[in-house]
Amino acid sequence: MTKEDFTNCYERIRPYIHKTPILTSSLLNKLVGTELYFKCENFQRAGAYKIRGATNAIMQLSKAEQQNGVVTHSSGNFAQALSLAAKNLNIKAYIVMPSNSPQVKKNAVLEYGGKIIECEPNIKARQDQADQIANDTGATFIHPSNNLDVIIGQSTAGLELLVEHSNLDFIMCPIGGGGLISGTALAATYFSDHCKVFGGEPIEADDAYRSLISGKIETNITTNTIADGLRTQLGSHNFPIIKEHVKQIIRVTETEIIEAMQLIWERMKIIIEPSSAVAFAAVLKEKETFKNKKIGIIISGGNVDVNNLPF
Structure with missing residues (x-):
């Protein structure tokens, strides 16, 4: 860099x-x-x-990748950020959220147009669910922090x-x-x-x-x-x-x-x-x-x- x-x-x-x-x-x-x-x-x-990183990550994808949408897992803030960034750039966002995520954060994801898929509240369940969605939809996985x-x-x-x-x-x-x-x-x-x-x-x-x-x-x-x-x-x-x-x-x-x-x-x-x-x-x-x-x-x-x- x-x-x-x-x-x-x-x-x-x-x-x-x-x-x-x-x-x-x-x-x-x-x-x-x-x-x-x-x-x-x-x-x-x-x-x-987190809207900063989410926006940059989406904008660095190819047009073909953007057409298939993006997927992440997040307890809340990156979920909201990726949902809003995707909405701003007119692409789909699939959001895996632990079942114990604050309701205020779930509500915001929905308002920004993200599609929520709930999972058990542990790292393995989050990643497994996100991988499954990426496999099923062709969406690009964007990690909330390790990207x-x-x-x-x-x-x-x-x-x-x-x-x-x-x-x-x-x-x-x-x-x-x-x-x-x-x-x-x-x-x-x-x-x-x-x-x-x-x-x-x-x-x-x-x-x-x-x-x-x-x-x-x-x-x-x-x-x-x-x-x-x-x-x-x-x-x-x-x-x-x-x-x-x-x-x-x-x-x-x-x-x-x-x-x-x-x-x-x-x-x-x-x-x-x-x-x-x-x-x-x-x-x-x-x-x-x-x-x-x-x-x-x-x-x-x-x-x-x-x-x-x-x-």
């Missing part, structure tokens, strides 16, 4: 995405003892950063952040499947001289933390986390990028996630989902590491059931 791959991607997808705002909070800066810049992908189309075109697309959130704030010391991302953090790490590598990328991860789904320690892809022992978007695991395309370019992964408890989420709702007056709160929770937990630094925090999405909040 070259720097031009990332700038070309950004120009390609720009008509289909929002350039999201970067917000600050003097109160939260004081609380942490640093300068925080929140990249608000909760204001992105389909409510999360280079998706990863390059996701990098554009970090690219926008660094273009506006080129002097950041760190960018903190939530980490689940690894698409956002690997894309962000590449953006920092190509578009900054010194910015380092950190990840925040739930202790209840800490495969990435353990993978960095062992040097190989680990699986989740549990996925019992409120951060439903982070219940997936790393893949063969993004793990090598993470291993080379991500400085550290900080694990947080469920209580810490909920407290961080509530702080942002109350102090910044914006809607974020639990998976997004993980990144801020990690900064709160390691205040000394980040003291007096300039930190970008990617708020990955805002697709949350407001009738079922954890606080």
Whole structure:
């Protein structure tokens, strides 16, 4: 990959995405003892950063492939993103969703024109069902995070952040499947001289933390986390990028996630989902590491059931 791959991607997808705002909070800066810049992908189309990667991946398909449609598996945000990206580009989208996916996310997929096929809530069932649909329909499988075109697309959130704030010391991302953090790490590598990328991860789904320690892809022992978007695991395309370019992964408890989420709702007056709160929770937990630094925090999405909040 070259720097031009990332700038070309950004120009390609720009008509289909929002350039999201970067917000600050003097109160939260004081609380942490640093300068925080929140990249608000909760204001992105389909409510999360994933429309970036989904759009790029579809646009990189041949016309023949596009005619047969696309298929993915996702607990919610990539499901919505691929559905909307496919609708924007006038192709079919088949979406395999675990049966326990939030109803608010299922509703959004349907509104965007995606066809939902439910499966058991485990990685094997998701992949088996997606493979079957691809075989039956000729649709191209697009993985939510372990796909280079998706990863390059996701990098554009970090690219926008660094273009506006080129002097950041760190960018903190939530980490689940690894698409956002690997894309962000590449953006920092190509578009900054010194910015380092950190990840925040739930202790209840800490495969990435353990993978960095062992040097190989680990699986989740549990996925019992409120951060439903982070219940997936790393893949063969993004793990090598993470291993080379991500400085550290900080694990947080469920209580810490909920407290961080509530702080942002109350102090910044914006809607974020639990998976997004993980990144801020990690900064709160390691205040000394980040003291007096300039930190970008990617708020990955805002697709949350407001009738079922954890606080």
